Amino acid sequence: MAALLLLFASLLISSLLHVSGNRLSVDYYAETCPHAEKAVTEAVRQAAMNDKTVPAALLRMHFHDCFIRGCDGSVLLDSTKNNKAEKDGPPNMSLHAFYVIDNAKKAVEEMCPGVVSCADIVALAARDAVALSGGPTWEVPKGRKDGRISKASDTQLLPPPTFNFSQLKQSFSQRGLSTKDLVTLSGAHTIGFAHCSSFQNRIHNFDATHDIDPSMNPTFAARLQKVCPKHNKARNAGSTMDSTGTKFDNVYYKMLLEGKSLFTSDEALLTHRRTKELASLYANSQEAFNEAFVKSIIKMGSLPGGQEVRLNCRMVR
Ligand code: HEM
Known part of the structure; x- marks a missing residue:
């Protein structure tokens, strides 16, 4: 009986940990990577200075990321020999500025390796893109995790411009x-x-x-x-x-x-x-x-x- 109770308690705790582990918070990297946001902002600013089309591309990228399998950076994965990835699906052929996310990731990896998810970088970049374009700014809740699955066929889940x-x-x-x-x-x-x-x-x-x-x-x-x-x-x-x-x-x-x-x-x-x-x-x-x-x-x-x-x-x- 005691063993059963113990098992139940540990299952409960691990499920609670799982939930709270996925909960987003604005100060998620406050201790583990306090300068992550600044690095992302700088990468976006640099790129936007050289190419005026960058902010719109980053904002749309966040939308397309989130609408397929949640905001998990799946839109960033490249196709491989055995897998055609989301970014090579028809609606994503016009997505661009992936290099900005690469630059930001490189900068945060140098500061705090293996800590900041790609999905969070996309969300931060979208915020920075809006702010740089004269729009509002906001605190981005963070703590997203990256996924391992990215399939071009899933892009049919994105709403096309012909939808009523x-x-x-x-x-x-x-x-x-x-x-x-x-x-x-x-x-x-x-x-x-x-x-x-x-x-x-x-x-x-x-x-x-x-x-x-x-x-x-x-x-x-x-x-x-x-x-x-x-x-x-x-x-x-x-x-x-x-x-x-x-x-x-x-x-x-x-x-x-x-x-x-x-x-x-x-x-x-x-x-x-x-x-x-x-x-x-x-x-x-x-x-x-x-x-x-x-x-x-x-x-x-x-x-x-x-x-x-x-x-x-x-x-x-
Ligand atoms: C409501 C459903 C939506 C549909 C059907 C839709 C569809 C489209 C289409 C067809 C384009 C033009 C693609 C091209 O011709 O190259 C586009 C561009 C864009 N969309 Fe949407 N969209 C939707 C919602 C959103 C949302 C929710 C966001 C972001 C929050 C967004 C952000 C953008 C941006 C910023 C562009 C310009 C991209 C660029 O210049 O590179 N869209 N959208």
Whole structure:
């Protein structure tokens, strides 16, 4: 009986330890690697100075990491002879700036080897990317663990730009994220660039009766058609996500309300009263958007996954 009780107690303790081991906290590295955040910030700052496309890439990377197997750095793993990794799946072909995470990891490994996870570095880099673009900043809860699995086929779990509202809602709710999180996190489309292929469906052969999506502002659509003709040969052609593509502001929502968004998934946010009201609130108040964005990205960034700290973000040992 006593042995059974002892076994039960030790099982309970180990399960509690497991839970608390995965709990994130803002001072997670306070003792073990106090200068980790500074090193990441510096790597992001350096890279962004040389390449203005870096911040948007890092923010999107965090989203794509978290939406597959939780925020576990799985998006960073390179393909191997026997495994095609997430980063080589179709929606991730346009992800870039992985070298920034490598640089940051190298710097933290020199300070405190084997302590800081790659997934945490991605979350920190996303925060720094937003702040560097003129957006809000926040304390990032840390303590994520890196995973060992990364499969290109899993990238079909990422919401494509052609999704309608109920598909988006489902994709987010499957990860514990609300429709408010959906509207708020879509505001990340205030920075960055989209290739023609991501919004082609709205500007050519939209449906049987319309060439252009009728919910789109016609002048805006005509401008996009010029950049992205029907038989587009320029693979790198496209558009910035809003008219201030390197600035983290609320112009995305202003344009959204004017029918000047790029994706079906953006326009979908206007198809329900409550989500449209939220978009209007953010269009009218940068502060309301900033405050909500911080809450939602911390929530998205807390999706659990992974079990170890990788030494090299690109490969498992
Ligand atoms: C709601 C569902 C979402 C869909 C369907 C979606 C889809 C897309 C697509 C298709 C692109 C353009 C890719 C290209 O053509 O190269 C893009 C870009 C981007 N997305 Fe999203 N996205 C969504 C949510 C998010 C979220 C939650 C974030 C971050 C919190 C985010 C951040 C970004 C950023 C920053 C870019 C620009 C990337 C760059 O310039 O390199 N997106 N998104």
